[in-house]
Amino acid sequence: MNLLLIEATDYIDTHQVRITGRRLAHIRDVHQIEVGQSLRAGELNGLIGTAQLQNIGEHEAIFNLTLTEQAPKVLPATVILAMPRPKMFKRTLQTMAAMGVKEIYLINAYRVDKSYWSTPLLSESAIHEQLTLGLEQAGDTLLPKVHIRKRFKPFVEDELPQLISGKRALIAHPYNAKECPEPSLEESVIAIGPEGGFIPYEVDMMQQQGMEPIHIGQRILRVETAVPVLLSRLFPIQ
Template identity: 50%
Template structure:
């Protein structure tokens, strides 16, 4: 946890926050903070500043919060992510990775190779997804929560919604057998579609191409989604 994220409900006074649960435990057991110690904090959806530890109790930490002078969160990655729903075991890691890298708009969609049972996982509940996003923000020292949308029908989403989502962006679909390599350090915002394990089937690639998506690859090696996604994001928009 490289940033202590503070939520509006944490504040018991205008400049005083009380933390319990996971964040308090992290401060007590990992930071091993003492009274008077300064910690880096961020206001969820706001700026980044510092806080002084006022008191330590049994699974409770009181902080005096200051965001003056304030630092803004890092700029978002100019990528909209359209992702075929991964296996539940991979979903958490992928959401964390995408959030940590700065993606702010994520669409989890259906595809032929997405098992129907994946849509029943409790990890798709809004609160569970939010928890993974918070972990990604804490890792990356960010405060801006991404938006995650679920779309269970591939064809209506691609035909009815995707054109407006990808408008004004470079639209790309990751497809290992495509002819074109993924561009490097593009100066345009991107809408990136990534398939499930095994990839999109030809029909799905064709439907995406009909909406202006160009198929690109990462080379001769076939990577798992959780590996390919960070590579794609860092290739398209390297950190500056």
């Protein structure tokens, strides 16, 4: 945890917070700070600064906050992600949050197992937990928005055209695709398929709406690896 992320329910006064649970355990067991010392901290969807420890016990820690800095720059990327297997899903959500993605669409595809949509990891609280873990890792406070779309065709026909309008629109696809373009800060939409990739019908549908298939080389990567590789190839390091 490189940033103590503060949520609205933590406040006990204007500049004072109470920390409990997982974050308290991490502060106590990993950071091992003493009263008077400070941690890097930030308010969810707000400013970043420091949190000075006032008191710590078995069940809570009290910090005074001084928040004056802006969060890191947002990555100009919207990721359309075919729902991965649950174990991979957690890590991928954390990675996207850590790398600065702020808009995520989880979609269905032919090669997405139906059982994936019944995972408890899709609950609002579970998604929030994984995203905040990614923000804590990166030192960011801006929470990504996650949209769940379980029907592929209506999403592509009804929502995708407006979503990609005026943006660089790309499909990560290893076959009959152009080489990954040079890094750019251009607003972009990137579609990433499931294990085994999108089927030709799905690629054709997205192409008809204006998306362009690209590849990142001969190697076929797992989703959790492809996501950070793609983002680091498409956007300059900030």
